[in-house]
Amino acid sequence: MNQRTISIRLDGHKLTIEQVAAIARKFEQIELTPEAVEKIRKSRSMVEQMVQNQQVVYGITTGFGKFSDVVIPQEDVSQLQENLIMSHACGMGDPYPTEVVRAMMALRINALAKGYSGIREETINLLIEMCNRGVHPIIPQQGSLGASGDLAPLSHMVLVMLGKGEAEVNGTRMPGKAALESAGLSPIRLEAKEGLALINGTQAMTALLCLAVADAHALIENADVIAAMTVEALHGIPKAFDPQLHLVRAHPGQQESARKLLAHLAGSERTTAQGELRVQDAYSLRCVPQVHGATRDAWEYVRAAVTRECNSVTDNPILFAETGDVISGGNFHGQPMALAADFLAIAIAELANISERRTERLVNPQLSGLPGFLTEKGGLHSGFMITQYAAASIVSENKVLCHPASVDSIPSSANQEDHVSMGTTAARKLRTVIANSMKVLAIEYLAAAQAIEFGKGKLGIGTEKAYAKLREVIPPLSEDREMHVDMAKAAELLASGCLVPEI
Structure with missing residues (x-):
């Protein structure tokens, strides 16, 4: 892996979700600030004094x-830490x-950089170099209760630092010691407190939540423009998005979604006025700001909570050098x-719920006034018939996944740890819900674009951009073809980011 310029400096206080995503996905390089190094040294000095004085400290x-x-x-303190890692890597x-x-x-590096954990400078530096040089521990997804932190997954991370376990380097899976050596690194021997400092945290x-928050943001933005395309395809009534209506209900997410919808539809010749075709649209069109907006507000809450956690001390015990x-x-x-x-999973699932209902309105001729299943040769061709089945199936799966993990707890450690969070299970489920919801919105995206083919008139500023982006990779449906190919391409397009980045 080529050496890259350091771009993100960690001090334990200012790490953002966007920076975490950049380190994770763009392989941005990291280092500690001088202030963080000084705090780490002071904290380590405390640990060494405790060991020397034979203090009884958890x-x-x-x-x-x-x-x-x-x-x-005292002579077993170092072995205690290594035993901790091996026994907890479950x-x-x-x-x-x-x-x-x-x-x-x-x-983990950022949490240790705050200087409350008692780790040695050389130990945290090894973890930094592993990240910078692309030594990625193999970490199984199951096994964390989410209290006493993420003990099992973080132990698998630390195994590689000891020259044990397994890691992936440049796409090749190998023993931990060989992985370190391939990157010019050497294993360490943990000293007092260090094993606990490395694995006792959230x-x-x-990590799962940071990436989920980043992905959910793009999904929310895309949901608004795709819904606007459906409004045009069905000659909907944008008056329901009028700002004065939303100002009298003081939810910021609702107001923002209404603003986005009007911006995407600006200049459209496909929409209608109240009473022109119908007095009111169905809820899945008329209530988009209220539903999408509630998801926006949930996302904002979760973003703030996760940002706080990114810059928190989450191990035990905590050392206060001052x-x-x-x-x-x-x-x-x-x-x-x-x-x-759990909250964000429920909120994102609602984007898929209402999207599937809009897809049904697009493909159902009794509701749309368009050719049945968006094909001109119904009977010979099935068109978009089964795409709605797929959306319904995925939406149903999301409903199962949205049962909150956080309401469960199983006591552990002989009932010493008698209430746990199941937070890692919740975060894993959330990532699945986001991926599923992306697929459901991709189906609506395809259906809305196909429905637009049957109408006339200029599209809105935002919807034209989204429509054109889809048509760059997927042509209109003139006869039946393997729809799963189109669905996968549309989902990939949504996964790549915002369809209309600025509006």
Whole structure:
């Protein structure tokens, strides 16, 4: 991998979701600020004094969880940390994608950079170099309860730092030691507190949420312009998006979605006035600002919560160099992220719910006034008939996935850890819901563009751009063809970002 210029400096305080996504997906290079290095050194000095003075401090000179009352002799403190990593690496299932692993690494580095964890400078530097040089630990997706942090997934990350486990380098999976050597790096031996400092945190669920928040933003923007295309295809009534209507209901997301819809439809010759064809549109058209807007507001809440978590200390115990205090608490508990993930999954699923209803209106001749299933040779050709089936199936799957993980808890560690968040499960489900919703909106995108073929008149400013972008890769449907190919291409287009970036 070619060396790249450092572009993101981590200090534990200012990391953004956009920066996490850039590190994860664009392989942006990272380093610590001088201020962060100084804080790390002060925190480490505290740990070394505790060990030297044989103080009884959780996770430094004691066992973990239910074994917190077991005092560890000084000569075994280093072995304790290595044992912790090996014993806690209990993940199962398919490995996380590389982008999730990189996000986890960046987030853990940023948390350690705050200087409350007691890690050595050389240990955090190894993790930084692994990220910068493309050494990506193989981390199974299952196994985290989301309290005591993401112990299992983060342990798999740390195994590679010890020359154990497995990692991927340039697309090749290999033993951890070989992966380090291929990048010119060497394994380390953990010292007091370091194993716990590396794995006791919420970085797996937060990594998933960072990428989900980034993807959800584009999905929300695309949902508005695709809905506007459907409004045009069905000669809908944009008066329902009038700003004075939305100003009297003070939800900012609703007002923003209404503004976007009008901007996308500006200049359109395909829409109608109240009473021209009908007095009111169906809810799936008329209530787009209210439904999409509620999702926008949910997204804003989750974005703020995740940004806070990106710059938080989430391990245990926490060292305060200024006061000399060492406090055992519960900052590793993932409940804030668990609730955020479940909330966003429900909100995103609603974009798919209402999208599928608009697709039904497009393909159903009794509701649209258009040729049945958007084909001129109905009977010989089925047109868009089964695309709506697919959308309905995926929407139904989302409803199952939207049962909140955060309402569940199973006690662990002999009931010492008797309430857990299941936040990582919630975040994993959220990513699936976003991917599913993208597919449902891709189907509406195709159907709306096909329906537009049967009308006349100029499209709106935004809808014309979205229509043209689709037609660059997918031609109109003149006769039956393998629809799954078109559906996949449309979904890829949505996954690539906002159809109309600025409006």
